[in-house]
Amino acid sequence: MSRVLVLNCGSSSLKYRLFDVPAGHGWNAAGGVVARGAADSDPARDDEAPAAAEVEPVVVASGVVERIGESEPGAPQNHAEALAAAMAEISLDGLTAVGHRVVHGGLTFTAPALVDDAVLAAIADLVPLAPLHNPANLAGIQVARSLLPGVPQVAVFDTAFHRTLSPAASTYAIDAETAERYGIHRYGFHGTSHAIVSRRTAALLGRPVEEVNTITLHLGNGASACAVEGGRSVGTSMGLSPLEGLVMGTRSGDLDPAIIFHLHRVAGMPLSEIDELLNRRSGLVGLAGVNDMRVLLAKRATGDRAAALAFEVYCRRIRSYVGAYYADLGRLDAITFTAGVGENAPAVRAAALAGLDRLGIVVDPARNEAPERGARVISPPDAPVAVCVVPTDEEWEIATQTLGVVAA
Numbered sequence: 001m002s003r004v005l006v007l008n009c010g011s012s013s014l015k016y017r018l019f020d021v022p023a024g025h026g027w028n029a030a031g032g033v034v035a036r037g038a039a040d041s042d043p044a045r046d047d048e049a050p051a052a053a054e055v056e057p058v059v060v061a062s063g064v065v066e067r068i069g070e071s072e073p074g075a076p077q078n079h080a081e082a083l084a085a086a087m088a089e090i091s092l093d094g095l096t097a098v099g100h101r102v103v104h105g106g107l108t109f110t111a112p113a114l115v116d117d118a119v120l121a122a123i124a125d126l127v128p129l130a131p132l133h134n135p136a137n138l139a140g141i142q143v144a145r146s147l148l149p150g151v152p153q154v155a156v157f158d159t160a161f162h163r164t165l166s167p168a169a170s171t172y173a174i175d176a177e178t179a180e181r182y183g184i185h186r187y188g189f190h191g192t193s194h195a196i197v198s199r200r201t202a203a204l205l206g207r208p209v210e211e212v213n214t215i216t217l218h219l220g221n222g223a224s225a226c227a228v229e230g231g232r233s234v235g236t237s238m239g240l241s242p243l244e245g246l247v248m249g250t251r252s253g254d255l256d257p258a259i260i261f262h263l264h265r266v267a268g269m270p271l272s273e274i275d276e277l278l279n280r281r282s283g284l285v286g287l288a289g290v291n292d293m294r295v296l297l298a299k300r301a302t303g304d305r306a307a308a309l310a311f312e313v314y315c316r317r318i319r320s321y322v323g324a325y326y327a328d329l330g331r332l333d334a335i336t337f338t339a340g341v342g343e344n345a346p347a348v349r350a351a352a353l354a355g356l357d358r359l360g361i362v363v364d365p366a367r368n369e370a371p372e373r374g375a376r377v378i379s380p381p382d383a384p385v386a387v388c389v390v391p392t393d394e395e396w397e398i399a400t401q402t403l404g405v406v407a408a
């Protein structure tokens, strides 16, 4: 039995999970969650609340705390405090390792890495490529290192799964020398999620992952699509940074780069403001004033036109990527929805794939709307493409990858 603490430090949240992993575990095994908790920016969310049967025994679930830095007196003000509070609550006896989600691994990291000073420096070097994410990830590693001296720390990168992209898929069509000098490249993100979800999709269909072509749609606060050919990422919608691709809670996703020049020249916006606009005030929040899909759907149901348009833009973007990746893959076996929106919003799943029946892509309304939670198929039994919902488990994937490094 190994005990692994997994930390996912986001820009405004800290999530942790403690797993007991039996010897000889397989990636498809359910994680033995001993404890979990979150400090998050959104007090309304409850999707991290453990299902009672899943958590055995519950040592602690510290629950949801309001925004780090804006919370009630006594609540954690930063990652160091949040982590110290979490660690004070849980039993870390016999801890084998700590696994950290690190969003940007650049081209440096093609696999998870045992943290040492050189790895920390390399992660810090990548901050300019992921200014929203890597600083928080780094803070988490530094705090865990100082609180748990002697316990191996492993960095697991969102980008690593996408290092199988071909040059044609990862190259931006700009001046080659400039791109080379400044690391302009499609790195891709959410790799641990696309990896575990594509494998679990193959398992759900009862087929070896090597034989299955899947489009995985990770729709959370951040959102990305991935074309997975036989278990390998061959295309993904996020690029140099997690800003490209699908419409997200607060990020624009794809846009004409000339919009940036236009805002700078004509509106006189400094680049820092455009950066903030596209990363934090765009996407659903920019179009309809809310970043939470639950709230957006509720507003849309009351006839709110901005919410209706935001929903259409969001779903249309997904459909366009499905079409593009279907063309890239040539043969498509499955489309899988995952993460907060993908797992819980049947309206999004139905609208995103509407009108694709000529491509063999059909969502069965009753299956789609059934209040199930586990991995499931929501297309009709005889459909050429299996449309699936598969809960993601980035933390479990990080735990197993972490053990892989420590055991090696």
Ligand SMILES: Nc1ncnc2c1ncn2[C@@H]1O[C@H](COP(=O)(O)OP(=O)(O)O)[C@@H](O)[C@H]1O
Residues within 6 Å of the ligand: 047, 219, 220, 221, 222, 249, 291, 292, 293, 294, 339, 340, 341, 344, 345
């Ligand atoms: N029942 C639900 N219906 C629609 N959307 C939901 C539901 N539950 C969660 N969500 C959406 O999922 C989003 C968070 O997804 P999640 O994968 O947990 O995000 P993160 O990227 O922070 O890990 C929330 O912003 C919310 O919009």
Ligand SMILES: CC(=O)OP(=O)(O)O
Residues within 6 Å of the ligand: 010, 103, 133, 158, 189, 190, 220, 221, 222, 223, 242
């Ligand atoms: C990379 C990324 O977008 O991560 P998140 O979905 O956690 O914001």
Ligand SMILES: [Mg+2]
Residues within 6 Å of the ligand: 220, 221, 222, 339
């Ligand atoms: Mg996420």
